Amino acid sequence: MSTINRQWQLASRPSGEPTAANFRLVEAPLPELADGEVLVRHHFLSLDPYMRGRMNDAKSYAQPQPLDAVMQGGTAGEVVASRNAEFAVGDKVVGMGGWQEYSVVGAAQRGMLRKVDTTHIPLSAYLGTVGMPGVTAWYGLNRIIAPKAGETVVVSASSGAVGTVVGQLAKIKGCRAVGLAGGPEKCAFVTDVLGFDACIDYRQHPDLKSLSAALKDACPQGIDGYFENVGGVTLDAVLQRMNAFGRIAVCGMIAGYNGAPIPLTQPQLILVSRLLVQGFIVSEHMDVWPQALAEIGALVAAGKLKYRESVAEGLASAPEAFFGMLKGRNFGKQLVRLV
Ligand SMILES: NC(=O)c1ccc[n+]([C@@H]2O[C@H](COP(=O)([O-])OP(=O)(O)OC[C@H]3O[C@@H](n4cnc5c(N)ncnc54)[C@H](OP(=O)(O)O)[C@@H]3O)[C@@H](O)[C@H]2O)c1
Numbered sequence: 574m575s576t577i578n579r580q581w582q583l584a585s586r587p588s589g590e591p592t593a594a595n596f597r598l599v600e601a602p603l604p605e606l607a608d609g610e611v612l613v614r615h616h617f618l619s620l621d622p623y624m625r626g627r628m629n630d631a632k633s634y635a636q637p638q639p640l641d642a643v644m645q646g647g648t649a650g651e652v653v654a655s656r657n658a659e660f661a662v663g664d665k666v667v668g669m670g671g672w673q674e675y676s677v678v679g680a681a682q683r684g685m686l687r688k689v690d691t692t693h694i695p696l697s698a699y700l701g702t703v704g705m706p707g708v709t710a711w712y713g714l715n716r717i718i719a720p721k722a723g724e725t726v727v728v729s730a731s732s733g734a735v736g737t738v739v740g741q742l743a744k745i746k747g748c749r750a751v752g753l754a755g756g757p758e759k760c761a762f763v764t765d766v767l768g769f770d771a772c773i774d775y776r777q778h779p780d781l782k783s784l785s786a787a788l789k790d791a792c793p794q795g796i797d798g799y800f801e802n803v804g805g806v807t808l809d810a811v812l813q814r815m816n817a818f819g820r821i822a823v824c825g826m827i828a829g830y831n832g833a834p835i836p837l838t839q840p841q842l843i844l845v846s847r848l849l850v851q852g853f854i855v856s857e858h859m860d861v862w863p864q865a866l867a868e869i870g871a872l873v874a875a876g877k878l879k880y881r882e883s884v885a886e887g888l889a890s891a892p893e894a895f896f897g898m899l900k901g902r903n904f905g906k907q908l909v910r911l912v
Pocket of ligand 1: 621622623705706709730731732733734735736753754755756759802803823824825826827828829853854855856898899900901902903904905906907
């Protein structure tokens with residue numbers, strides 16, 4: 574086993590789009606384990622849009638990512654050494670190990686490490702559909718949109734980690750599911766593989782009038798629930814098509830994460846259509862995680878919930894893969910494979 578741990582640190586804070594200069598690859602020696610500690614070798618790193626927000630030193634719902642520290646993030650891997658009776662060498666685990674090859678988890682951080690069963694579900698899926706993004710989809714759909722059979726649910730970034738789950742769960746509930754995604758290949762996946770009723774390639778509809786017309790075609794009965802991942806013109810167009818008493822789960826606004834303005838031009842539609850608009854952060858709803866993961870895990874294991882991954886190879890590829898995800902170059906959950 575290696576005695577060196579390679580790590581990506583945040584070297585400086587970006588203004589606008591992040592660049593390679595914001596990251597630094599360093600090597601650190603692997604420490605001896607103390608009592609209660611576990612050494613995890615990471616097989617997969619999770620790259621997620623929220624990481625862009627944490628790179629800023631701005632007031633938010635979470636503390637900023639510290640400078641000169643390992644980039645924080647979800648990881649899936651295997652216990653390779655243990656001085657903790659609850660973990661044995663060979664256990665498959667998910668945690669928050671960050672952008673590095675190994676992490677040491679102490680007894681006090683025990684809750685940060687969770688054993689997972691890879692008999693029917695691949696290890697990588699615990700970072701996507703059967704992990705944080707899946708629970709995010711479950712929460713926004715079930716607890717905010719709460720759709721009834723026959724209603725129409727629209728989701729943006731619908732070929733991604735969260736969006737794929739939103740639409741498929743909506744279909745299982747008997748809803749009409751309509752996605753928005755960037756490009757014909759992603760849209761074909763959303764309808765043909767995931768089983769959504771329709772998917773709009775928003776890049777073909779760059780202005781409000783055109784996107785609103787496309788939504789009218791795809792949602793002949795109007796929109797009852799909208800799962801918002803993007804912001805900007807997409808939200809404006811959806812607002813024009815919302816039915817009275819519709820619900821909007823505000824999950825993310827990725828179109829603005831690099832600092833681009835994402836104006837809302839007709840907020841009066843919230844009043845006119847008597848809409849519920851609710852933002853949420855999945856980590857503040859830990860009470861639903863067991864139920865959500867059990868339901869989603871059973872569906873994935875039975876082959877009833879499909880997903881797709883974009884896998885970058887090797888630790889060195891992490892920053893480029895991250896930049897690509899912020900521009901839609903990923904197609905499904907963005908991961909980095911280390912082993
Ligand atoms: N509230 C929470 O607790 C929580 C938790 C997890 C995730 N989120 C949010 O959920 C959203 C989706 O996250 P994810 O992990 O599932 O990522 P993802 O959808 O797998 O990847 C991001 C996708 O966003 C789309 N995108 C990027 N820039 C865009 C732009 N300017 N306009 C429109 N679409 C753009 C791209 O898809 P296209 O090619 O289709 O544009 C890209 O593939 C993000 O906003 C994220 O911040 C929130």
